[in-house]
Amino acid sequence: xxYEWSKMKVIExxxxxxxxxxxxxxxxxxxxxxxxxxxxIEKDYDWxxxxxHYANGGMFGxxxxxxxDEDFVSGRLVKRAAKRIHNAGGGDAEDDYSRGYDxxxxxxxxxxxxxxxxxxxxxxxxxxxxxDEDCE
Numbered sequence: 001x002x003y004e005w006s007k008m009k010v011i012e013x014x015x016x017x018x019x020x021x022x023x024x025x026x027x028x029x030x031x032x033x034x035x036x037x038x039x040x041i042e043k044d045y046d047w048x049x050x051x052x053h054y055a056n057g058g059m060f061g062x063x064x065x066x067x068x069d070e071d072f073v074s075g076r077l078v079k080r081a082a083k084r085i086h087n088a089g090g091g092d093a094e095d096d097y098s099r100g101y102d103x104x105x106x107x108x109x110x111x112x113x114x115x116x117x118x119x120x121x122x123x124x125x126x127x128x129x130x131x132d133e134d135c136e
Contacts, residue, residue, distance in 0.1 A: 031059035079126035
């Protein structure tokens with residue numbers, strides 16, 4: 001059984017862990033697929049409880065942003081832009097300037113993903129799909 005609500009974006013465990021490690025998990029949701037309910041993760045959450053929820057088949061998510069027609073941009077364009085931002089970062093910087101550049105790239109990508117409701121896995125999957133199409 002899967003959790004279903006069109007205004008909730010399900011996120012993967014890897015993203016939950018990354019958000020926890022960055023101190024940004026509060027405000028996201030624990031999803032309960034057995035009864036299609038959710039509970040918001042509070043600021044003073046217990047990481048052990050989050051891990052138990054996952055181990056017991058629980059899911060996680062965040063409210064998807066809704067946009068009016070005026071604000072609409074296709075998912076294809078968002079994913080293409082996010083992939084270009086992702087590719088701009090080096091990730092293996094050795095000097096302070098380059099590390100700062102990589103951090104700025106990461107920040108820009110995170111802002112775009114947060115505002116659009118996409119996750120990094122969506123961007124990487126999109127890139128793989130495009131590479132597959134280019135090979136055909």
